[in-house]
Amino acid sequence: MLSGMTAAKVLVVDDEENISFLVASALRMAGMDVETADSGSSALSLADSFRPDALVLDIMLGDVDGYDVLRSLRSRGHTAPVLFLTARTSTADRVKGLTAGGDDYITKPFALEELVARVRVALRRTGIADSSPILSAGDVVLDDDAHQVTKAGEVVHLTPTEYKLCRLLLTNAGRVVSRGQILDHVWEYDFDGESAIVETFISSLRKKLDDSDQRLIETVRGVGYTIRRPS
Incomplete structure (x- = not known):
């Protein structure tokens, strides 16, 4: 959002x-x-x-x-x-x-x-200005101006790559982002063959953002990952 x-x-x-x-x-x-x-x-x-x-x-x-x-x-x-x-x-x-x-x-x-x-x-x-985004899903908020992510008001310390991945998923909340799209956007080049690097960083991000009873980042098997919009 x-x-x-x-x-x-x-x-x-x-x-x-x-x-x-x-x-x-x-x-x-x-x-x-x-x-x-x-x-x-x-x-x-x-x-x-x-x-x-x-x-x-x-x-x-x-x-x-x-x-x-x-x-x-x-x-x-x-x-x-x-x-x-x-x-x-x-x-x-x-x-x-x-x-x-x-x-x-x-x-x-x-x-x-x-x-x-x-x-x-x-x-x-045309006289139209674009806004600086604050992206959120549940209690996770990303402030791009401050380059900061918080969860329930507490700062979450992310690596630069984790931050880019989090921002990509929040920007596309409600959409499934494929592994190839993540590689293109976060790492900005293609890997030859299969690579576990996306799964590794998704796992790291989940450890920092997920609650014990609720998963923020969902896996769409065989496709990629998504952050579901709150119902």
Whole structure:
């Protein structure tokens, strides 16, 4: 859960699941309310219901390209800034993206920190500021500004890696985060074959955050881990 001022709403549109997850997680960690779509048609439907303040839009989608999605958005009255995300790097492609009405053009591969910064710039241009997140689940609270985690009001001392893992899971509370996604986001590179490193750090985090009668981090067998939202 995010606390504080109303979060800026961002719609991420990309048909590559891992990229969509990483971008959405980075934006959520920056305090933004994020929804994702994996096609042009679902993006248009979500834009109508979610009413985003900004969009991160991949150009090469499976059903329709990002330029057509942008034209449809504008025809429906959506004026939110659009940041194109693409593997196309030529000057001609950049010009096409910007002249099509895009507010920025980000090429893959990209640094997540730079993408977040560009989204913030686009939001500021519209007069919308993003909030600093305080994430919580039950009596566990993560304050990203203070870089601190507390449980029932008491500070929990985490290693830097444990903190990143805790923040990733809290940011995606209610969603299952796969082991591969954890490796990509926390360690920022892929392991060859199976590795017990994720299980090791999950176990360490559980020892510091779980109560004897209630488990905060749940295992979804064969998939990954999740923090369930309180019912």
